[in-house]
Amino acid sequence: MKVPSNILPRSFYDRPTLTVARELLGALLVRVEDGVRIAGRIVETEAYVGESDLGCHAKAGRTPRTVIMYGEAGRAYVYFNYGMHWMLNAVTEAEGFPAAVLIRAIEPSEGIEIMASRRGKQPRARWTDGPGKLTQALNIDKSFSGVDLCSRESSLWIETGKSISDENVTIGARVGLNNVPEPWNSVPWRFLVKTRE
DNA sequence: AGCACGATTAACT
């Protein structure tokens, strides 16, 4: 028997961003396309917190691009970067405070054939081990910007997964931030599950 | 209207 889906509620996201980033590890990112589930366990996240965080897009204030981060928690913030990649974030904290968690990597678990058709040129371990790669595998683009991750109607949500103990979590500095001044370049706001067999 | 740059990836040497 299949266990009923358990979609993370808005109250999960309406908390401190670092807490959400940590607890999203082990959760299941689910995309439904043509009635088929494509999913994977979240294994890497990063927190972006407020206008004072100079690594966060919200440092520019409320603009057409960042306005979603100022909205209610539990929505998807999807943006385009480097002229070719879509990035998926979950908006966190109270409405009016701009913050989000970047989903950086998942481990494929459902919809393997569909992911293979999109990412099959690479070995399976490389299908979804980067933020631009997982959006490619799950077919996520700008049309998902602002959708409600707490609703089944979005065809994109996150379910409770197995919890990850502290001993299996590595915490470090965020990656890919160029020309971002300290301390923002070094704050340990990156969370990843230690890979193991 | 023009410009520099970026929360990256894949294909090189």
Place this chain on the structure above:
DNA sequence: GTTAATCGTGCTC
């Protein structure tokens, strides 16, 4: 280790 690909965004003129 290095670098091209590629374009939306926000800032300056």
